[in-house]
Amino acid sequence: MDKVYKIMDRLKNGTKTFILVLEAMLAYALLIMVVLSFLDVGKLIVKIVSSDAISSYTLVQQALAHCLLLVIAIELAMMLISHTPGSVIEVVLYAIAKKMLISSTSSTDLLIGAIAMAVIFAIDKYLHTKEDMGNLFTVMFKRDKREGVTEEELTEE
Missing domain, CATH: 1.10.287 (Helix Hairpins)
Structure with missing residues (x-):
């Protein structure tokens, strides 16, 4: 067996x-x-x-x-x-932005797109931990600011 x-x-x-x-x-x-x-x-x-x-x-x-x-x-x-949740959210966010900018024909389309983007941002902010955010720009900017900072100082932020 x-x-x-x-x-x-x-x-x-x-x-x-x-x-x-x-x-x-x-x-x-x-x-x-x-x-x-x-x-x-x-x-x-x-x-x-x-x-x-x-x-x-x-x-x-x-x-x-x-x-x-x-x-x-x-x-x-x-x-x-x-394979991070953040990368999936970014793809969806860009797809919604493309739909809003290119093929929206009415104000209802724009409103639905804006609500969808707000939901995506809320998901990104409240349902992700710092480890799996997957946002390249956020990680890059935080890394630049945190050089020479100890682990205890990072948890205080």
């Missing part, structure tokens, strides 16, 4: 490793697509500069949508690699 448990344990660990490798490959594929899409952003910028004022509005909206989609793809790649 011990052999069966060992085989099942190896199979489970192998499956987990395989899934993690697939996720990493997907994340790298997303990042490659993002890098290649920067060429499209450059083309859009050239079109915006060379177009008249009326058509440049549509082009700016397309460029903004494209850039926000690239940001969402980058955050999705980070989520696939890091």
Whole structure:
């Protein structure tokens, strides 16, 4: 019976490793697509500069949508690699922001988006511990401020 448990344990660990490798490959594929899409952003910028004022509005909206989609793809790649709750929240937050900025047609859409963002911020603030926040910028800024600070001083904050 011990052999069966060992085989099942190896199979489970192998499956987990395989899934993690697939996720990493997907994340790298997303990042490659993002890098290649920067060429499209450059083309859009050239079109915006060379177009008249009326058509440049549509082009700016397309460029903004494209850039926000690239940001969402980058955050999705980070989520696939890091597996933190904070990275999931950031992907959802950017997706809501893209929806609000690009395809909102009425004030009701904007209100629903604002409420959704408020809920996401509340979840991020009140339901995360400091260890699993996953917010890269918060961690970077706190680390810069805390150099040379002892553990007791950190808990007093």
